[in-house]
Amino acid sequence: MAVEFIKPFMGEMTRSELHCIMAAGFCGVPAAIFAMLLNMGNYGNHLLAANLMTIPAGLGMAKLLLPETEKAPLGGANIKPLVSSENTVFEAGSNGAISALPVVAHITVTLIVYAALMAMVDAVVGSMLLAIGFTVRLQHLQSLLRKNGRTDSNASRSGNGARVQERAAVVATYALCSASSLEQMPVVANVLTNIAPPRRAADIQGVRWRALFTGCLSTCLNACIAGCLVKD
Template structure:
């Protein structure tokens, strides 16, 4: 029954995207149907074909190696605070874990690895191969396909750097697709961090995060073309060159990757501190209102009620939908890291293993208000002549990004 519920949810989520879109009569049913078929087939291949599943399972070993390497660095620099041997007996299990000094520094290591792999020309062929597949199967322009494929590995601002010269020439639909691709995925720099947080709870968590990143490409194209269909002639097709890495040597790539990672790390730490404080403050204000159902009103409870129907559509039983809805609301208003931290704290009585897996996919995207500011600032700088249009599409891109990740969650619910 839950799988049938997920199947109904897939149709309902696409209907919501259509209802919230613009120029609905211009939506190509053929292209939408093809996009849905490609997205589902991609999910089936990645999740159900044994050989492919084993190959993605090997990613967990790579993530484990990266985590161990990061822990070696934090232990050396920060001592027992960074995960080294404790100079005292541990009285409370888990009390020795310090998020800022043990888990978050993985972002630094991943930033350097990503920069090195681009400088060594390892990632560009993979990105271009995915772009070619997206062009041939879904009919998107070369620039859009390249940016969407790059979102598998990079963030919402880094990926469009691949196609910076083409942004000004894009149609409104293509521009929205670029924004949706950014909102519907996560960067490789934080993928390992999230996988580390959920590894104790979800088997092969790292593999699922990678699959979610790959699956997000066709799903983002499907949702964006339903919400803002193409009505103009595309001017950004054809073969595109690789981006300039701006690194002159391997050591230079390491230094620049570290600097970029440090900026990202500090932003993550600062945002976590401020956003958690603001949520606590908001809950303190809401607690002044009369209690409902024997419990104080909180931001999480309110968001849970709003997003619970969406979680039900993904295939969760209603008894777990409110809890899951609270996570989706936290992810949308704050960010996905806080939502994943909250998910890691929940026990199996609140949300079962199948629901955890669905939520992993449903929250695997940057669609939140803080990210919107980053995207508008980045794209507006790259394409100043399109700044007004980028601003106008901003809130719509949060909706499209959220619908995309929820669609992935529903598809996973259908297959599990």
């Protein structure tokens, strides 16, 4: 997994560099989700372009929101290549799969806990509101979340699954092609906390909300650029 490549350097990174790493987790979509999205529509070229555009956009936004103010111990000259100790391809593959198991297990457990907490909050809040005559559940917020903060007709139609204009569909593709969602935040933060030294846990947890906002801004920037270039 990608996090295994940066694991040896987590202890020496500055707070701004940790923020960049975490923001990169919210920019773009993972390969598995990317493949699923390709099978759902005809905007494969725009999905690929959106993922590539989030790389410079995410790094730029991350440095704007949390500039580097410390002296970075890691520089281009201080990073040494990691030499593998395995002797065969089979041994390297086995060790790589074994080292990825804790990360996969951590992601799975985090998602289960997040879903359980959301169900608990939904049940508690719904019961309290039902006692005073209101029937409100978290599912009722789904239509609002689909609009992505917009109230125009194209956003409403895209949220309802209706056909929209070509330009609006392209802009929505760039705006939504990211992992910057609330359910992803505990996954990214906890995975990085798991592979980082214990002394860096506070720094990682301290920049998670800013990193999530960075991912949102990078995709919105890409959507603005796409809106300027794509014509009706």
